[in-house]
Amino acid sequence: MVNVSVIGATGYVGAELLRLLSAHPDVHINKAVSKSFAGKEMKDIYANFIPNQSVGLTGEESGPDAGDFVFLCLPHGQSLKAAPALLASGHKVIDLSGDFRYDDTDIYEKWYGIPHTAKQENASAVYGLPEFFGDDVKKSSFTANPGCYTTTSILALAPLLAEGVIRENGIVIDAKSGVTGAGRKEKLAFSYCETADNFKAYSVPLHRHTSEIEEQLSKLSGKDICLLFTPHLLPVKRGILATIYAELAEGVTAEQISKVYESYYADAPFTHVLPHGKLPELKYVVGSNNCMIGFELSERTGRIIIVSCTDNLIKGAAGQAIQNFNLMNGLDETLGLPRTAWYL
Template sequence: MINVSVIGATGYVGAELLRLLSAHPGVQINKAVSKSFAGKKLHDIYANFLPERELELQESGGKFGADDFVFLCLPHGQSLVAAPPLLKKGHKVIDLSGDFRYDNTDIYEKWYGISHSAKKENREAVYGLPEFFGAEVKKANFTSNPGCYTTTSILALAPLLKEGLICEKGIVIDAKSGVTGAGRKEKLAFSYCETAGNFKAYSVPLHRHTSEIEEQLSKLSRKDVCLLFTPHLLPVKRGILATVYADLMEGVTPETVTAAYEKYYADAPFTHVLPHGKLPELKYVVGSNNCMIGFEVSPRTGKIIVVSCTDNLIKGAAGQAVQNFNLMNGFDETLGLPRTAWYL
């Protein structure tokens, strides 16, 4: 059994992570840290934890067991302070914020507006997308967990770019997320009456995840990828659906595209490519750690349309963190993770 602690335990991602970890056969939850609810029981905040072992929420900054594996579920900017001392003490760490996702910290500073104060630790961080960096994650002590929009988008595009099937310029990602993607905050824009029955775009045209998607796809494909990313807020609790448009290279057929996806995802336990012409829906993935991808080709325009779906709280955050945890500790990659969606 591996002792784990979660810092930032009462946000939606932290709570989802604790839910998954509580069912993991190789995990003992040691501490759950919450600045906002210290001293309360976890089930006082989330009643779904009532059947589980009683867990008291603790103040941040407390001591952890020497062998604790620590998950950071903190707002962007706070992990820059929290991660370095944990790593110095020898803890293995997975960070779920955006603070250590960039190879080039100048890009992070430009798009997040935060001075990067942990550049040494940033060089140690492995980008935790197991489909492409699983071998590196297995050897890592520090993993930076990709976010929901980025995971959904990169998995849709990486095989096509790596195989030279689409043009690296002019890519458009039209993505929609459930309201939990905004976090557990009291803000008018995310209240029930503002979101129910509504649908809107936001952060157009410079959402900060644009830069992360571009950097990772450029690294994977060894090309200078330039794209337009537009996020939208769906009136649902969870799930992401990204519709991606790209220009096909001459001579590329649906069979070529299928072969490219199979090359990279045939052995990936959580990334599934549907037969040509069948497109995924949120109910295919919500409740699971899966990413489902479907595509169609438009001969009239020379474009490919790719639809990629994930559960933003699972494969887009907490589930992928557990997937990385498994790899870092020698467990089977799928241990403790849901592989079948709720559907309803």
Template sequence: MIKAGIIGSTGYAGGELVRLLLQRDDVEILWYGSKSYIDQKYASIYQNMFEIVDDSCLDDNIEALAEKVDVIFTATPQGFLASLMKEDILSKTKVIDLSADYRIKDVDIYEAWYKMEHKTPQFINEAVYGLPEINREEIKKARLIANPGCYPTCSFLSIYPLVKEGLIDPSTIIIDAKSGTSGAGRGAKVDSLYCEVNENIKAYGVGVHRHTPEIEEQLSYAAGKPVTISFTPHLVPMNRGILITAYGTLAKTASYEEVKAAYDKYYKNEYFVRVLEKDVVPQTKWVEGSNFVDVNFKIDPRTNRIIMMGAMDNLVKGAAGQAVQNMNIMFGLPENKGLKLIPMFP
């Protein structure tokens, strides 16, 4: 039995972690942490948990939690874990962090984009970027996982094979991304109000979105050289889902079969990455509520460019599902245990 604790359990990602972990008979949640709702019944905050969860919310005392559990999930704002992390915590338990605190290896870049001082940079190099399709072997041995961001996960998996195989010029990559409103979190914000979001679509974080350096860093590892991209996210009026449409110039003439072979080389044996059939475009509806990422591509010979596409659920593969996938790997369990979720439709 894996004993787990969640700090930030009342946000959307934390709530999704609870939903996923409660379905398992090999995991026990001992700590529903929430600084905003201490001593309140968890089911009073998420009524869908009525008569399922009887526990009340506890505080965010990560040191006390480390004494009780085998793994801690931190679904918290940027800077929270970095301000509290100690060697003593990691000596007692594993930590899977859903924030950006340990994703970016260059602390100066982190501080520049997130506008805050990193309090514990000594743990950055140890933290493993928790994208199982790329870093599976490192995850197996890790104490600290930096769970990837939602946009970076979908963007990277859509583009990675072509950058890795040198089929596109990485300096030409442009990423157009769209996300449902749950990606903005559960906090009350004017921009997330129903009347602001419904019947509307808008770009945000144009040229300055904080996921940009994360995507660039991971693509740079794949390319073997620094990569700079243009990344623009958009907010769309739906609850869940991310759709990526990325563009890049072909480094050489390539046929459909050559490009498809590149995707198959990296994803043929990946349970959660589905390379779609020719001319089938990814849709968020086909992955909703699941840990799958659907990817595909289209060659445009007229412009010598290729369009790379991906769709996934931002709360599952983009956050909680990927965190559980990482937990499975860390504890030597089947990677898809508890994650064989069939996408919901309609």
């Protein structure tokens, strides 16, 4: 049994993480931290916790009751201070913000507009995408959990770029996210009347996740990747669907594409590539820790169209964090994680 703490417990990601951890057979929740709701219980904020064990909320991040393992579900910038202190006191840490996802902290500073004040700790952080870095995660005491857009996009593109079946120039990622991807904040743009029956692009053309996708794809493929990434806000609560366009290398067939994906993901329990021509939908993945990928070829234009789907709160955040937690603690990678989507 691993004693864990969740810091930032009452945001949507923190709440989803606690929901999943409460059903994990090898986890005891020692501490849930929320400065906004200190002194209350999770069931006071989210009524779905009423049947669960009592989870009290405290405003104190550190202390002997923090447990062996800490999940940081803090806004970008705040983990730069919290993570080094926890690591120095001997805790294993998974950070779910963007603060430690970059190999090159200059890129982080440029795209986030924040000085990176924990470069030593950053150098020890492992990028927590288990399909590619699972062996490193197993040996790590500090994992930087990828975000939802990045996970959905990298899993779709990395094998094809690495094997040279698509060209690195001219890639376009057209991605759509449910409103929970924006977090639990009181902001007009994310209110019901602004999002219901509406659909819009945002942060065009320089959304910060562009840089994370480019850095990881460049590392995994050995090529200098520069791409266009455009996010959109869907009028749904959760789920990400990315439609990706790339130029095929000369003579590449659908059978070759399928074989490349199979060679990379045959043993990946949560990444599933559909048969050529079948494209995933949000209802195939929402409620699960899965990423589903489908593709079609346009012979007329020489391009591939890839559709990649995840649940932004699970595979895109809390579920992937538990997947990394399992690896870091020598547990079965799938333990405590939903493998079948809700569908309805």
